[in-house]
Amino acid sequence: MNKLALPLFMIVMAALPQVVSEYQVYLLTLTVIWAIMALSMGLVLGYIGQINLGQIAFVAIAAYASTLLRLNFGLSFWLAAPIALAVVVGIAAIVGLITLRLRGPFFILVMLAFAEIVRLIIANWQEVTNGPLGLRGIAPPEPIFGVSFASKTAFYYLALVVLVVSLAALLRLVRSKTGRMLVAVREDEILAEFVGIPIMRQKVTGLCISAFVAGLGGILLGPFLTILAPSQFTLFASVDMIVMVVVGGVGTLAGPIIGAAFLTYIPELLSFANHFRPILMGVVLIVVTLFAPQGILGLLRGFKRTLAREARDGQ
Amino acid sequence: MLAQQVVNGIVLGSIYALSALGFTLIFGAARLVNFAYGEILMLGAFFTLTLMSALGLPFFAALPAGMAATALLSVILFYLTIRPLTRKSYTSLQxxxxxxxxxxxxxxxxxxxxxxxxxxxxRKIEMGISGIVMLGDVVLTRQRLVVILIMAIMVTALYLMLYRTRIGKALRAIAQNREGAAAIGLDGDRIIAFVFAVSGALACVAGSLLGTLYAVEPAMGGAPLLKAFVIVIFGGLGSVPGAIAGGLLLGLIETLAGAYISFAFKDIFTFLLLIAVLLLRPAGLFGRTR
Amino acid sequence: MASEPFLAVDHIAKHFGGVKAVKDVTFTVNRGEILGLIGPNGAGKTTTFNLISGLLPLTGGEVRLEGRRISGERPDRIASLGVARTFQGTRIFPALTVRENLETALLARAPVGFWADWFGLPAARAIHAAIGGEVTNVLDFIGLSAQAERIAGDMPYAHQSLLGVGLALALKPRLLLLDEPFAGMNPNETAGAAAMVQRIRDSGVTVLFVEHDMAAVMGICDRIVVVDQGSKIAEGAPAEIAANPRVIEAYLGSDEDA
Structure with a gap:
């Protein structure tokens, strides 16, 4: 069933723009970009076992770096994006080497400080970033291989491809040695070190991969919103990602995507007033943490188990 | 002028210290990082403001009532949301x-x-005190002098509570050794609830004072929360004297860095300092390193 | 060097502040034997054990493996030299299945390339297949084949304890250090675990274990070292130890909860 889930998901997501309105395509794109970012947070929460309140900084760095390269140096999106991703991974490696030694609240606080530093630099480095007013008029990616991304639908497909490729790559990753070593370190550091796992190297590798995925979300953000401003990259954006992961299910890769769909698409669909979205996020985070710490996927699994038990008892 | 900046820094630092105290008390007693602390502080300020505007109370009458209300809210939130977690053993996340x-x-x-x-x-909270005091060349409004005084009173009261009362002793016992305290029959939950109450009251004072100097608004909680993080890391997570010293230090650093380095980049400077402290002295500037 | 014993524990000491947990302990372990390290609670046997495996730094003395000094090395380095250990209270990866636990221990030092494994290249697959085979062997050896797909943290303690031994065996040690392998086991389980310890020895691995319960030790040890209050008080064959008045006094005089 799980083997079928990914292709099925791809087919449904690919078919949707053919049947829905342009506004729905906008919403779907937003959901897909949030799903990419939530996926990056899912890796941190589920496989490094830490809360990273600085995750949004990786998104911000990729978004600004790629957009500035395009605006100031005239690079094409397709050249600016890989450079921006390399920058993000480099920064994640340096930050990780410094911060991943710290445990529990200290890691959380220092990553929060890191994200604040990044946001404050963006807000105050007026000459380059245009400060709080932000960068405006960001164009869609240039055509490549004869494919234009000027239309909303074409851009949606680009985002979807990024999501599906990231998901497939991460699914492989968590089943490879790297993924197993990350889980081992998360489960018991002393035992992990004893069986010969280089702990710091594993954690830094994990953070770099996660930052890369967050960066993928970042490079899409500029062309999608056409505006980048420091106010988009506050602590609350990191928390939103956490809520998505927790709601979907920690320790899985499908979880963050389900969470992103629930918390981006559904509230917009029900056209909640903007005020109620944060409250909804907060209430959902509290309720899920208290009553369903395994998230939606955990509930589904529990439901399946109950059904199986009833079927067995019935015989 | 340096002397003026130092005095301004002490005023700012007094409020920072008050903000950080409630945060660090909770961490010290229960090992909990309370991200909602800034919002408790904001609500405390709104309680005081509302008591003043709705009942026409003067600031010094509204403040104690606001403190009581905030303390109660803080305790209710503890019992509703946090206690169920500390009771339950963890499942998927620690x-x-x-x-x-x-x-x-x-x-x-x-x-x-x-x-x-x-x-x-x-909206601004009017303390109802005006006029200035001159200390040599240094100008100080009476209102700011009162801020420093209130912080001194609060710190004294907190110390008396911690070191002169039975509950204070129980609290310190719990902070040092959770299991040991339980073994001699201390009820951890009730003491932690008490800490949440004290923390709420302190947050209300800090929020209300911020409201007299700047303004009360729903978004005001974010900055004090971040400052509290920085301060408790400067001073050592969970340390009361560390929070006071760290608060004053942060007030001075910010004021001086804002005046002499760059106003726009003063917060960046603070956070860089925070990271440096975390890496070089993880137990805080004033804490003992193990 | 021909006279150098397999493992030499040479006048080791460990002080915690003013407390001398281990004052001065000296003994040797011969290749291919099962040596029991026993003593009443608080005698310093677990500290001795942690000193040998490198989990704690020594205050004095040294530990040599085949003449080579290993004290002062990092625990993972000592492990890679062929000294594996289990942990008191058992350490496993609780969220993984039994099979995955053993795979993890085997995979940790396997020469699998990061990219080759990510993209599932044939070289990486071959290594995974080889590891799969080794896991099956270890599962057989520790008698957990039937539990292979269970989540390790959900198993009863005795099974977790066996898995702990399996994790140590997966490191292919020449010397295996077992920390209270029979703790929390009923007599049946103890007998099974004791038989396993003998099979481990028969497969060519030297075994040193710490045990609190004297009776469990007597049947399977070739030799026994007894420590009390941080010092060695006796050494010899099980029969000699059982008759040694100092040992009897140490056990009867110090604690009753054994």
Whole structure:
């Protein structure tokens, strides 16, 4: 069933723009970009076992770096994006080497400080970033291989491809040695070190991969919103990602995507007033943490188990 | 002028110290990082403001009532959201992380509730004290002098509570050794609830004072929360004297860096300092390194 | 060097502040034997054990493996030299299945390339297949084949304890250090675990274990070292130890909860 889930998901997501309105395509794109970012947070929460309140900084760095390269140096999106991703991974490696030694609240606080530093630099480095007013008029990616991304639908497909490729790559990753070593370190550091796992190297590798995925979300953000401003990259954006992961299910890769769909698409669909979205996020985070710490996927699994038990008892 | 900047720094630092005290008390007693603390502080300020505007109370009458209300709210939130987690053994995430998630959720809920109840317009709390005092060349408004005084009174009261009362002793016992305290029959939950009450009261004072100097608004909680993080890391997470010293230090650093280095980049400077402290002295500037 | 014993524990000491947990302990372990390290609670046997495996730094003395000094090395380095240990209270990866636990221990030092494994290249697959085979062997050896797909943290303690031994065996040690392998086991389980310890020895691995319960030790040890209050008080064959008045006094005089 799980083997079928990914292709099925791809087919449904690919078919949707053919049947829905342009506004729905906008919403779907937003959901897909949030799903990419939530996926990056899912890796941190589920496989490094830490809360990273600085995750949004990786998104911000990729978004600004790629957009500035395009605006100031005239690079094409397709050249600016890989450079921006390399920058993000480099920064994640340096930050990780410094911060991943710290445990529990200290890691959380220092990553929060890191994200604040990044946001404050963006807000105050007026000459380059245009400060709080932000960068405006960001164009869609240039055509490549004869494919234009000027239309909303074409851009949606680009985002979807990024999501599906990231998901497939991460699914492989968590089943490879790297993924197993990350889980081992998360489960018991002393035992992990004893069986010969280089702990710091594993954690830094994990953070770099996660930052890369967050960066993928970042490079899409500029062309999608056409505006980048420091106010988009506050602590609350990191928390939103956490809520998505927790709601979907920690320790899985499908979880963050389900969470992103629930918390981006559904509230917009029900056209909640903007005020109620944060409250909804907060209430959902509290309720899920208290009553369903395994998230939606955990509930589904529990439901399946109950059904199986009833079927067995019935015989 | 240096002397003037130092005095300004002490005023700012007094409020920072008060903000950080409530945060660090909770960490010290219960090992909980309370991300909703800034919002408790904001609500405390709104309680004082509302008591003044609705009942016409003067500031010094509204403040104690506001403190009581904030303390009560803080305790209720503890019993509703945090205690169920500290009771339960963890499942998919460690308990510590779950508490952080829940308090992050509270942060959203409290801030947006305030937004819906009071709107986003910033409002000032009038202390009803005017005039200035000259200390040599240094100008100090009477209002700012009162801020320093209130912080001194609060710190004294906190120390008396911690070192002269039975509950204070129990609290310190719990902070040092949770199991040991339970073994001699101390009820951990009730003491931690008490800490939440004290923390709420202190947050109300800090929020109300911020409201007299700047403004009361739903978004005001974010900055004090970040400052509290910085301060408790400067001073050592969980340390009361560390929070006071760290608060004053941060006030001075910010004021001096803002005046002599760059106003726009003073916060960046603070956070870089924070990271440096975390890496070089993880137990805090004033803490003992193990 | 021909006279150098397999493992030499040479006048080791460990002080915690003013407390001398281990004052001065000296003994040797011969290749291919099962040596029991026993003593009443608080005698310093677990500290001795942690000193040998490198989990704690020594205050004095040294530990040599085949003449080579290993004290002062990092625990993972000592492990890679062929000294594996289990942990008191058992350390496993609780969220993983039994099979995955053993795979993890085997995979940790396997020469699998990061990219080759990510993209599932044939070289990486071959290594995974080889590891799969080794896991099956270890599962057989520790008698957990039937539990291979269970989540390790959900198993009863005795099974977790066996898995702990399996994790140590997966490191292919020449010397295996077992920390209270029979703790929390009923007599049946103890007998099974004791038989396993003998099979481990028969497969060519030297075994040193710490045990609190004297009776469990007597049947399977070739030699026994007894420590009390941080010092060695006796050494010899099980029969000699059982008759040694100092040992009897140490056990009867110090604690009753054994």
């Amino acid at each position: 308990g510590e992380l779950q508490v952080i998630l829940v308090t992050l959720g509270l942060l959203y809920v409290l801030r947006e509730s305030a937004f819906i109840i009071w709107g986003s317009a910033p």
